[in-house]
Amino acid sequence: MTLERRPSRIDHLLGELQHALNTTSGAVSRSAHGPAPRANPAGAERDLEMSPAQIRHSAGLMRINHTGEVCAQALYLGQARVADSAETREQLLHAADEEADHLSWCEARLRELDARPSLLNPLWYLGSYGIGLAAGLKGDGWNLGFVSETERQVEAHLVEHLDTLPAEDRRSRAILAVMKDDEIRHAEHAEQHGARRLPPPIPQLMALSSRLMKAVAYRL
Numbered sequence: 001m002t003l004e005r006r007p008s009r010i011d012h013l014l015g016e017l018q019h020a021l022n023t024t025s026g027a028v029s030r031s032a033h034g035p036a037p038r039a040n041p042a043g044a045e046r047d048l049e050m051s052p053a054q055i056r057h058s059a060g061l062m063r064i065n066h067t068g069e070v071c072a073q074a075l076y077l078g079q080a081r082v083a084d085s086a087e088t089r090e091q092l093l094h095a096a097d098e099e100a101d102h103l104s105w106c107e108a109r110l111r112e113l114d115a116r117p118s119l120l121n122p123l124w125y126l127g128s129y130g131i132g133l134a135a136g137l138k139g140d141g142w143n144l145g146f147v148s149e150t151e152r153q154v155e156a157h158l159v160e161h162l163d164t165l166p167a168e169d170r171r172s173r174a175i176l177a178v179m180k181d182d183e184i185r186h187a188e189h190a191e192q193h194g195a196r197r198l199p200p201p202i203p204q205l206m207a208l209s210s211r212l213m214k215a216v217a218y219r220l
């Protein structure tokens with residue numbers, strides 16, 4: 001008979017460090033019990049002919065989306081680390097696993113566009129993890145409220161990107177359309193499980209920091 005050892009704090013810490021290193025170096029981390037990876041929605045979709053300027057613009061937008069997903073991983077893990085209840089913690093980790101699909105689709109699309117992820121991803125990861133911890137420490141209602149607000153802002157942002165992506169870039173469009181539907185579902189899920197509405201100026205500060213991230217990640 002083999003006795004299973006319960007993971008210690010150090011095991012958790014090492015696991016999270018590994019997740020951070022994987023996420024910021026272009027690999028995708030998933031928990032062993034999470035949902036199976038889904039196929040890339042771009043599938044066999046073919047782009048129309050794009051000019052070099054259009055390709056550069058698409059790459060900038062997809063770099064933003066990739067960094068957004070790096071931030072999502074960090075936020076969810078930070079929030080899960082200090083969640084009050086095991087149920088909320090499980091929900092957050094499950095959501096992080098679903099977001100891992102988005103991360104890998106954006107990463108694949110960047111490679112197709114011959115572009116690299118943001119050089120500042122380790123910095124964004126660290127900052128987002130800290131914000132996730134701060135939100136989580138306020139209790140589960142705030143924690144879920146933060147998920148709902150984040151997902152609603154990401155949804156609005158994806159609508160904007162679907163408007164500004166070159167019409168010829170069909171593969172990025174296919175990916176962003178599925179991501180948008182997923183983010184709407186994530187927000188609804190958090191709202192059904194007791195998300196509180198965040199008071200001002202928190203939503204405004206969140207929007208401001210994501211504007212900063214977008215301006216930088218488009219280029220760098």
Ligand SMILES: [Fe+2]
Nearest residue numbers: 069072099102
């Ligand atoms: Fe996402």
Ligand SMILES: [Fe+2]
Nearest residue numbers: 151182183186
């Ligand atoms: Fe999401």
